Amino acid sequence: SQKIEQNSEALNIQEGKTATLTCNYTNYSPAYLQWYRQDPGRGPVFLLLIRENEKEKRKERLKVTFDTTLKQSLFHITASQPADSATYLCALDMGTDKLIFGTGTRLQVFP
Amino acid sequence: DGGITQSPKYLFRKEGQNVTLSCEQNLNHDAMYWYRQDPGQGLRLIYYSQIVNDFQKGDIAEGYSVSREKKESFPLTVTSAQKNPTAFYLCASSDGQLSHHEQYFGPGTRLTVT
Numbered sequence A: 001s002q003k004i005e006q007n008s009e010a011l012n013i014q015e016g017k018t019a020t021l022t023c024n025y026t027n028y029s030p031a032y033l034q035w036y037r038q039d040p041g042r043g044p045v046f047l048l049l050i051r052e053n054e055k056e057k058r059k060e061r062l063k064v065t066f067d068t069t070l071k072q073s074l075f076h077i078t079a080s081q082p083a084d085s086a087t088y089l090c091a092l093d094m095g096t097d098k099l100i101f102g103t104g105t106r107l108q109v110f111p
Numbered sequence B: 001d002g003g004i005t006q007s008p009k010y011l012f013r014k015e016g017q018n019v020t021l022s023c024e025q026n027l028n029h030d031a032m033y034w035y036r037q038d039p040g041q042g043l044r045l046i047y048y049s050q051i052v053n054d055f056q057k058g059d060i061a062e063g064y065s066v067s068r069e070k071k072e073s074f075p076l077t078v079t080s081a082q083k084n085p086t087a088f089y090l091c092a093s094s095d096g097q098l099s100h101h102e103q104y105f106g107p108g109t110r111l112t113v114t
Helices: none
Strands: A004-006 A011-014 A019-025 A032-038 A045-051 A056-059 A062-067 A072-077 A086-093 A099-101 A105-110 B004-007 B010-013 B019-025 B031-037 B044-051 B054-057 B064-066 B076-078 B087-094 B109-113
Touching (some): A004 A086, A011 A019, A019 A086, A019 A105, A032 A062, A045 A056, A072 A086, B010 B019, B076 B087
Parallel strands (some): B010 B109
Antiparallel strands (some): A004 A019, A032 A045, A056 A062, A086 A099, A086 A105, B019 B076, B031 B044, B031 B087, B044 B054, B064 B076
16 A cells, blocks of 8 residues: 655754755655644644656745656755644655545644 | 635544534635645545535545535534544535545644543
């Protein structure tokens, strides 16, 4: 079955630096891949979607890449701020009617 | 003010009791989902519904039941058959029957069963 791996260890970076989070998957490449942000005790919020045939997607300070050869998506936050501190989830859509979520990576941006 | 609401935010129950979690959306979305989130685990799909009066089991449906009598409502009942019901429950909706549509999540209900 399809599995998703996100680094379970928290990522700690200094304000102003670029944060890079990784989402690896096994088996077949998804048709779409989504990224969500989740704050403690709250529901996830959608950030970006990237399609299988897209290499890169940008939205303001966010950038997502999708490498079907490496079976990996990278999520970048440039010029990071303490307000970016949260858990970031990736989710795969295999072309079915439901998403498969990763466990998420916690990002901590310190001043 | 459009959105998806869940109530209550915190819920406490004794073991052996059934409990129903509310989920309402006014986004006019067709699809609705229930997830369970445990520490160190990703969101796990319990049930989902793509249209009124129809729903499908997710990956961990045992011990849970749902109904979809109205487009805007998708309540989840945690039955006494659920062996480990304490968890954070999230409801979501999306505007299409295809899963690549982004999902809008509610604020969640934290259920504690003792």
